[in-house]
Amino acid sequence: MKYKEFNKKIIELVGGKGNIQSVVHCMTRLRFTLKDRSKAKTDELKALDGVVDVVSNNVAYQVIVGTHVNEVHAELISMLDLKNAEGDDMPKEKKHPLKAMLDLVSEIMTPVIEPIIASGLLAGFLSLFTITGILSEEGSTFLLLNSIREAVFYFLPILIAMSCAKRLKASPYLAVALAATLVSTSINGVEGLSIFGISLPQTTYANSFIPIILAVWFMGKLTVFLQKRIPQFLQYFLNPVLIMVICLPVTLLFFGPIGIWIGDGIGWFFELLNNTFGSWIVVMLYAALQPFLIMLGAGNFMMPLSLNFLNKLGYDPIFLGAATISDIAVSGAMLGYFFKAKEMKQKQLFGTVSFSALMGVTEPAIYGAFIKFRRPFIAVIIGGGLGGLFAGFMKVKTYSMVWGLMGLPSYAQNQDFSNLIFMVASVVIAFIGAAIAAYILGIPSEEKSKDTVAAPGGDSKPLNKKVIFSSAAEGEAVQLENIKDQAFSTGALGKGIGIIPSSNEVVSPLEGEVTVVFPTKHAIGLKTDSGIEVLIHIGVDTVELEGKYFETVVKEGDRVVPGQLLSKVDFSGIIEAGYDPTIIVIVANTPDYLDVIPTASGAVTKDCEIFTVIV
Structure with missing residues (x-):
């Protein structure tokens, strides 16, 4: 139950279990149906660590938590008595039809x-x-x-x-x-x-x-x-x-x-619209306004329409192309802010979310920058609108259910090369137009100091900050792929680095708390105050030694600082027993961060940098 405490606070702030009729989720949001929305403490909920924003309107009551929403939702469901909440004996809320x-x-x-x-x-x-x-x-x-x-x-x-x-x-x-x-x-x-x-x-x-x-x-x-x-x-x-x-x-x-x-x-309606006004107006409007729809939780509404087009016509003349153009415009707007920003933290933020939007994931940009700075919405309206206008006039067709930069080759399907050229031109127009507009509009000075957001799992930390970790032991650094343990070498348990020890001391690579000491003493879990979870695994398969050769000097709940002794280990005894002594240091919650980059090679000492976490 990784998000148990987080979900407890959400339940409390939306008015308690008794006020929740149902809850579903989409890509980043929990969508609540509340019996009495006035009981929800929206301002407190927005301030809760782990909540990016709250959208409360006639359409929905949505709590935006990020792309890990499926994990949060799964635990939330297990904590709610939804059988009773959805039972026939409970008064039904008359839902807004659109909601x-x-x-x-x-x-x-x-x-x-x-x-x-x-x-x-x-x-x-x-x-x-x-x-x-x-x-x-x-x-x-x-x-x-x-x-x-x-x-x-x-x-x-x-x-x-x-x-x-x-x-x-x-x-x-x-x-x-x-x-x-x-x-x-x-x-x-x-x-x-x-x-x-x-x-x-x-x-x-x-x-x-x-x-x-x-x-x-x-x-x-x-x-x-x-x-x-x-x-x-x-x-x-x-x-x-x-x-x-x-x-x-x-x-x-x-x-x-x-x-x-x-x-x-549906096909007849859009055909009528096309014959009366031209489909260009719908493509232009959707490409310009998609970020607003994502904020409202209506980003998925175009999928059934696109599927219908693909089924009836063999291509989508409107929505999928417009969605791609809009995503690229979001990327362009953030690139414009990247060049405009003078503070390094802001540059890191805008550069990161620009790349994410280029790959078709715009939520980090929308919730991490658009909502705070507002003006990027105008930039996307300009850039996305221009790109959508061009695509509409050129009658660009999307032949596959795909969007984003990686889907561009599909526009040449059926040997329709002119269609691909027009689509590439549309996204270039959107990208450049939004970037120029964002650069000219600038970054509101009163917003420049706001450079933190809530982190997944409930901790608050600076956006895109580099957190550097020192070595957990003296010895020789090795890459994870060279570790003789598939769970670690494949990165399945998280990114990090290995150390072949040359001394018998294992020390803390960070300042934080000891969260777990395994009974067999072969592994120790640490956590920084900002929420980075580090696992130090001493040796490969050494759990079989059942604590022999290990002398741990810390316990769960202890505070530690970099270089502080965690454990004394008889590595020569481990080797004689036939075990690999390599110390494996990984970030256990790697998916919560942009990247974990190993920085050490060759000989390392206790004060050497071994890897960097990009927050």
């Missing part, structure tokens, strides 16, 4: 993003490889790799069913079974079908998402209905078959056609 839709879309789409991104990027690289002649479209390698992309979208209803079943109170396995039935060769796109003598319209369920969402929603309602009316001892046998036998005909007769009509309606 209910955003909650549902966010919850459904977030788990599905992973395979979608994988398939989209793969499509981009395959396009690049075929253009350069590395692969042939008729070759076996291309066909096998391309099958990943095709499978993800063909079986999209199955992924959607799995994602939304729990949210809609349906059995995930029955939902997946229903989706698999719909995309089977017996039903998908087959003409002349009928059920109970009623003719069925020809419907293609592969690549679709609206019919299965409607079907799973109905399945959830039917499940609750049957649980109340079927005797308990018969439910295990009867409910599954009744659910499937009822849901399939209803889906084929109603939800399939309705879902297709909704998809066609």
